[in-house]
Amino acid sequence: MCSVSTPTDPHSTIPDRLASAGGLKKGVARGLSRDTGLHEADIYGVGSFYHLLARPEKRVRVCGGLSCQLAGSREILSACQAAGLPTEEISCLAACDRPPAVLRDRRTLPMVTIQDAERSGGKVEDLCSNGSESVWCGTIGPQDAAAETLCLNLSAEPDWSGSAFKAAGTMGSSALFDLIEESGLQGRGGAGFPAHIKWRAVADQAEQERYIVLNADEGEPGTFKDREILLRRPDLVLEGLAIAAAATGSSEVYLYLRGEFEVPGGVLAEAIQATTKAGRFPGITFHMHAGQGAYICGEETAMLEALEGKRGMPRLKPPFPVEVGLWGKPTLIHNVETIACIPGIVLQGGTWFKDLGRTEAGSKLYCISGHVQNPGTYELPLGVSLDELVAAAGGYVGTLKAFSPGGASSGFLPASERGRALDFKGLGAIGSMLGSAGVVVLNDTINMRWAAEEQLRFFEEESCGQCAPCRIGTHYLHAAVKRGEEKSLGLTHVADVAWQMNEGSICGLGQAAALPLTSALKYFPEDFA
Amino acid sequence: MSAMKQTLVLDGRKIELQQGDTILDAASRTNTSIPTLCHDPRLKPVGACRTCLIEVEGSRRLLPACATPATEGMVIHTKNERVDRHRRTLLGLYLTDHNPDRHYGLGGAPNQLVAMAHEVGAPTDWGQLPSKRKASSEDDNPYILFDPEQCIACARCTRYCDEVESVSAITLAGRGSETTISTNDGLSLLDTTCEMCGGCIDTCPTGAMTERKAAEMQAPPERDLKQVRSTCNFCGVGCQLDLHVDEAANDGRGRIIKVTSPPVGTTTNDGNLCVKGRFAYDFVDHNERLTTPLVRDKAGVLQPATWEEALAATSLGLAGVSERHGKNSLAFVSSSRCTVEENYLVQKLARQGYGTNNVHQCAAT
Known part of the structure; x- marks a missing residue:
């Protein structure tokens, strides 16, 4: 792959150029090849990987996530097609709290109705949500929470004083790392890895050129907390990044936002502009980069590949990004929520943060959607139970049957686990995970075979295709669980396939992708009878 | 500089490491077979096919032998219950x-x-x-x-x-x-x-x-064909070829079904060929292929001749032109199929034999 291999403005990478050219239409790759000197086949290979580039004619994309399907997204899909809109289904749009969501070009429209589709008259530009174009935020809570119990406090006004950045500078790197260790901060993108280890590892590298990367490619089905942070508290994100950069000896910060985040991206871009103009974080440069549609790019090494302008296929680990990251340099990568916790920890202390949690450190943003009264983003002590979370969200709709505690990758749990602490360790111990804390609640109207099939469809579509266990395994499991097709394969070999995917896959996608099916089979065998 | 040899333990055997070894390199040297599909020694390892995953003590996950550097003190298992199950289920x-x-x-x-x-x-x-x-x-x-x-x-x-x-x-x-x-x-x-x-x-x-x-x-598979090692004669590099011949074809005269390169690492071309070596073999069986020299008779019609007759006719013709029009009325062009030795002889023929420096090689343009 003959790609850009030196640090350049990511806006000149192939995915960006393809986006500017309106996607991968015939002849576009050859034209870009002439402009850049890169091989046309490589450009085509990159474009064909990202769904927002690969099918440019599909300008309307209806979310196929579970929560959107519960809200009737398939009917919206049909209505859009019937209205003559160039429509296809798309993986979760991170709008599970305002379903069903539709992506119009790069703009996510919430709560789209059949009437909206009909009103468009088949004109893409005229497709709106309730006739409105307004920037929307989701529900946040809990409303009665005291500010001192919240690290992120989404309802507060942004704080542009830069006081945390200054305090961290006064403290010095070593004391800051100790503070983060004391806080017990774990990565909130899914893995729950202790943050301080990564910070120290990057700071300790002999190589002096280092990068900070913000993972804002929020794509785990059921998850939308990062969208809320970006919309409401970009101050915390930028200040956290600046603190990380200063403490680890880097000056370049790359922010990778999923391509569907046009509105949050706009808010962030404005904040960066204002911050830069005001000189809030001297010596630190922020580079925004829009993804082009690929769930796998939320995997940290796939994201690095995407930032370098390539197909987003995860790298082999080790080496880990703290040693060999972006353009081969030591790189600190954090999820939006993790980095947004940093200013609070710096200003209020490690112990304060740690004590905000119940079973593990800190307060945590839980996304809740599906069969609950008030879907939204709730900041609660890390380790609350499902019942407590749902109580904050106004209660269940119907009778609880199953829930997915941390996105599609966490599989399903039965109602009997409703009292279990939703934390990294406890959920890991029962073969699930907290992941991104995208909690999806399903009531007893749901057939779990259907739910598993939908999650497997997602994984098959979003597998990068690089390694066989994931590429073939997701295809196999999806076909095996699919009604009408199950006869040829059956469910007999699911356990062996799942074992292989977990053991053999390169990255977390393939390692976890069988969980929705294996957990549904384990807890709800009657739905497969 | 320490002269201590680095070692690791592979399936219970202690083996010495060489600089830059991957686990696969170290295993191959000791004839320990690890299956691979996406590996080609000419290419950078990517570890994508997953067939070469092996167990390294201390690593939670199985690791790709092709892409994992072999390091001092590693304890590696290329065959155990976990690795065997991995191979069976992966290939299944x-x-x-x-x-x-x-x-x-x-x-x-x-x-x-x-x-x-x-x-x-x-x-x-x-x-x-x-x-x-x-x-x-x-x-x-x-x-x-x-x-x-x-x-x-x-x-x-x-x-x-x-x-x-x-x-x-x-x-x-x-x-x-x-x-x-x-x-x-x-x-x-x-x-x-x-x-x-x-x-x-x-x-x-x-x-x-x-x-x-x-x-x-729809020829028979490679297994049923006769393999004949040959040297490509399209240029002077001397790439080795394996001709795959269906001996029964053409009424027993045989037919080349395809041409492949000998395996990587065995001949100078290291598994590589160009379009001519790999695909331009149709001339072998072509019905217009010249199999004997031809010399024009007095009526100007080409007639089969022996090499002696043909060379004599050529020599006579060249000498005649030189005599009538001068030495530099001649020019010699050699074929890109010639070896360096043959090219040397052509220029010698031109310079010493016919006294002209007008000599060229067609691949030199």
Whole structure:
């Protein structure tokens, strides 16, 4: 792959150029090849990987996530097609709290109705949500929470004083790392890895050129907390990044936002502009980069590949990004929520943060959607139970049957686990995970075979295709669980396939992708009878 | 400098390491067999096919032997219950996406995947998935055929095209179960930078990339053909060729079905060939091929002659021209098929024999 291999403005990478050219239409790759000197086949290979580039004619994309399907997204899909809109289904749009969501070009429209589709008259530009174009935020809570119990406090006004950045500078790197260790901060993108280890590892590298990367490619089905942070508290994100950069000896910060985040991206871009103009974080440069549609790019090494302008296929680990990251340099990568916790920890202390949690450190943003009264983003002590979370969200709709505690990758749990602490360790111990804390609640109207099939469809579509266990395994499991097709394969070999995917896959996608099916089979065998 | 040799333990045996060894390198040197599909020593390892995963003590996950550096003190297991189960289930899964009865590619090359699956006792009863890989329908090139059903998306062909040939005419395209091999816009290879070297065929482990001529002939598989080692005579490099000959064809005179390169690391061409060496062999059986010298008779009609007669006629003709029009009325051009020694002789013939410096070699332009 003959790609850009030196640090350049990511806006000149192939995915960006393809986006500017309106996607991968015939002849576009050859034209870009002439402009850049890169091989046309490589450009085509990159474009064909990202769904927002690969099918440019599909300008309307209806979310196929579970929560959107519960809200009737398939009917919206049909209505859009019937209205003559160039429509296809798309993986979760991170709008599970305002379903069903539709992506119009790069703009996510919430709560789209059949009437909206009909009103468009088949004109893409005229497709709106309730006739409105307004920037929307989701529900946040809990409303009665005291500010001192919240690290992120989404309802507060942004704080542009830069006081945390200054305090961290006064403290010095070593004391800051100790503070983060004391806080017990774990990565909130899914893995729950202790943050301080990564910070120290990057700071300790002999190589002096280092990068900070913000993972804002929020794509785990059921998850939308990062969208809320970006919309409401970009101050915390930028200040956290600046603190990380200063403490680890880097000056370049790359922010990778999923391509569907046009509105949050706009808010962030404005904040960066204002911050830069005001000189809030001297010596630190922020580079925004829009993804082009690929769930796998939320995997940290796939994201690095995407930032370098390539197909987003995860790298082999080790080496880990703290040693060999972006353009081969030591790189600190954090999820939006993790980095947004940093200013609070710096200003209020490690112990304060740690004590905000119940079973593990800190307060945590839980996304809740599906069969609950008030879907939204709730900041609660890390380790609350499902019942407590749902109580904050106004209660269940119907009778609880199953829930997915941390996105599609966490599989399903039965109602009997409703009292279990939703934390990294406890959920890991029962073969699930907290992941991104995208909690999806399903009531007893749901057939779990259907739910598993939908999650497997997602994984098959979003597998990068690089390694066989994931590429073939997701295809196999999806076909095996699919009604009408199950006869040829059956469910007999699911356990062996799942074992292989977990053991053999390169990255977390393939390692976890069988969980929705294996957990549904384990807890709800009657739905497969 | 410490002279202490670094060692590791492989399946209970202590072995010495060499600088830059991967686990696969170290294992190969001690004749420990680790299966691979996406590995080609000419290419950078990518660890994508997952067949070479082995267990290293202290590592939670199985590691790809092809891409993992061998380091001092490692304790490695290439065969144990976990690794064996991994190989069986992985290859069993491959077979669901791949016809398990296809022991050969369309062009007759052995399918290493199927052979390996049978060798490890991979399950064959997991059912069959419809292949979602597609090939371009526009590709009308005469030499290279891509059979997407037989492809395992290991990307050896695309990496070869990039890393060895620096051509990058093909790429991995699409995503997930639809991942396939494609040119830009699915164009015919003829409309790309492809040089038709056929290296993609050479490196393909399953016969998905194959010789179109052999496939269209529906010739017997490689196993049933006679293999004849030869030297390519299209230029002076001296690449070694393996001619695959169907001895029964042409009423027993035999027919070349295809040409391959000897394996990587065995001959100077290291598994590589160019379009001429690999595909330009039709002249061998061509009905217009000259098999004896021809000399024009007085009526100007070409007649078969012996080499002695032909060389005498040539010598006489050249001497006559030189005499009538001067030495520099002659010029000598040698063929790009000549070796360096033959080229030397041509210039000697021109300079010493005929007294002219008008000498050229056709590949020098």
